[in-house]
Amino acid sequence: MKVAIIMGRGIEGCGVTKFTVEQTKWLSKNNHDHVVFSSRDKSWTRKNAHDVSNVVQLKFAKQEEMNKMIEGCNKADVVIINSLPSLSHPEEAIKQFNRALEEIAKPIVLIQHDHSALSIKRNACIEEAVKRANVIFGHSRGNDFAKYVSEVTEGGGLAGFFDEDNSKTILNFQPGMDFDSVRAKYWLDINQTKPYMHKWIGRTTSWKGYVQMFKFHNEYLRPGGFITTFEGIEKSPAYLDFRKLSEFHGMIDTHINTVNLEKDQPAYVFGPYVNEQMLYRMSACGFGYQLSILDERFIERSIEYTHCELAAVGVVPVFRKLYGERCTHRKFGDKLIDCKNTGTIWLDDNDMQSAYDLVTALSKDAGMRDEYREMAFEFYKAHQDSEYTFAELMKKIEDNI
Numbered sequence: 064m065k066v067a068i069i070m071g072r073g074i075e076g077c078g079v080t081k082f083t084v085e086q087t088k089w090l091s092k093n094n095h096d097h098v099v100f101s102s103r104d105k106s107w108t109r110k111n112a113h114d115v116s117n118v119v120q121l122k123f124a125k126q127e128e129m130n131k132m133i134e135g136c137n138k139a140d141v142v143i144i145n146s147l148p149s150l151s152h153p154e155e156a157i158k159q160f161n162r163a164l165e166e167i168a169k170p171i172v173l174i175q176h177d178h179s180a181l182s183i184k185r186n187a188c189i190e191e192a193v194k195r196a197n198v199i200f201g202h203s204r205g206n207d208f209a210k211y212v213s214e215v216t217e218g219g220g221l222a223g224f225f226d227e228d229n230s231k232t233i234l235n236f237q238p239g240m241d242f243d244s245v246r247a248k249y250w251l252d253i254n255q256t257k258p259y260m261h262k263w264i265g266r267t268t269s270w271k272g273y274v275q276m277f278k279f280h281n282e283y284l285r286p287g288g289f290i291t292t293f294e295g296i297e298k299s300p301a302y303l304d305f306r307k308l309s310e311f312h313g314m315i316d317t318h319i320n321t322v323n324l325e326k327d328q329p330a331y332v333f334g335p336y337v338n339e340q341m342l343y344r345m346s347a348c349g350f351g352y353q354l355s356i357l358d359e360r361f362i363e364r365s366i367e368y369t370h371c372e373l374a375a376v377g378v379v380p381v382f383r384k385l386y387g388e389r390c391t392h393r394k395f396g397d398k399l400i401d402c403k404n405t406g407t408i409w410l411d412d413n414d415m416q417s418a419y420d421l422v423t424a425l426s427k428d429a430g431m432r433d434e435y436r437e438m439a440f441e442f443y444k445a446h447q448d449s450e451y452t453f454a455e456l457m458k459k460i461e462d463n464i
Contacts, residue, residue, distance in 0.1 A: 264293075
């Protein structure tokens with residue numbers, strides 16, 4: 064197939080950008096021609112986090128540039144919208160995007176990456192896109208987006224989406240990653256890693272679990288002689304609350320490679336990262352933390368890219384126990400936490416001591432730590448490798464258009 068991909072928000076550097084990177088790699092590997100049209104009407108803080116290939120960056124607010132996108136989309140077999148313009152985009156850009164939805168003649172697939180109603184409301188053109196799309200994907204069929212879709216679609220109710228006579232459908236997707244290529248690039252011999260180094264990655268958003276990371280460091284890791292670094296923290300409005308949580312070394316405007324990290328210190332907090340550089344730093348650590356939590360109705364089968372990256376670079380992953388209780392494994396069909404040989408340390412909000420005991424044991428035994436990270440790699444590769452997830456996505460698209 065020839066695929067046109069639209070990034071209506073532009074290259075942000077978040078999960079949608081990472082999804083596009085992995086998506087285009089898979090399309091190329093499997094002989095699907097593709098082109099990416101991305102808005103450059105708005106600049107984002109983390110725009111340099113990922114390198115997206117074969118991108119045509121356009122000013123959506125300019126009619127002649129939008130015409131180029133419409134023309135390119137109409138040469139494709141299918142058009143996949145990975146993101147919509149935000150409400151903070153220029154008014155003319157939003158107007159032109161709505162025009163594009165009307166003038167693109169090929170089947171349109173809408174992939175909605177947002178989880179909550181608050182996030183969904185940041186999107187411009189969402190009602191128009193939902194009504195125009197031939198196929199709609201979401202992380203979960205029971206989340207706020209699914210409810211929104213039912214409200215704006217003729218006939219009302221999700222039942223209409225599952226009706227064989229209805230031309231639209233709402234389907235689940237998983238954001239896949241090429242685990243083998245990440246491992247080949249970053250994985251170190253166990254003796255080259257530093258078991259005393261612990262790294263949390265995320266954004267200045269409370270559901271990413273930085274509160275729990277501060278608590279775990281202050282009450283367990285620091286007294287135990289471990290070093291903790293945070294990467295990805297932005298000076299956004301939420302940073303005002305972040306600063307009140309704990310004492311820490313504020314290094315947001317300092318490059319991590321210039322800092323001498325010491326034990327028995329508050330956590331070191333660094334700013335937005337270039338993904339590739341962060342993964343090199345992560346691979347040298349003993350333990351990597353992704354402590355996000357979402358309501359079960361938002362999750363279904365999907366873990367985040369940062370979950371995948373930790374499992375693929377060669378650290379022992381430490382994930383939130385609540386996430387493991389809410390996410391179902393693609394292959395095994397059980398909740399992640401009920402599966403065997405996950406290679407994961409599950410951090411329980413109400414019993415951090417158990418996680419710390421396992422951290423301590425693994426940090427003293429390189430052989431056991433090596434076994435854990437190997438198990439984690441195989442377990443999460445079976446769950447969300449791009450070879451499975453994008454093949455499934457494309458098959459669903461082909462079946463429904």
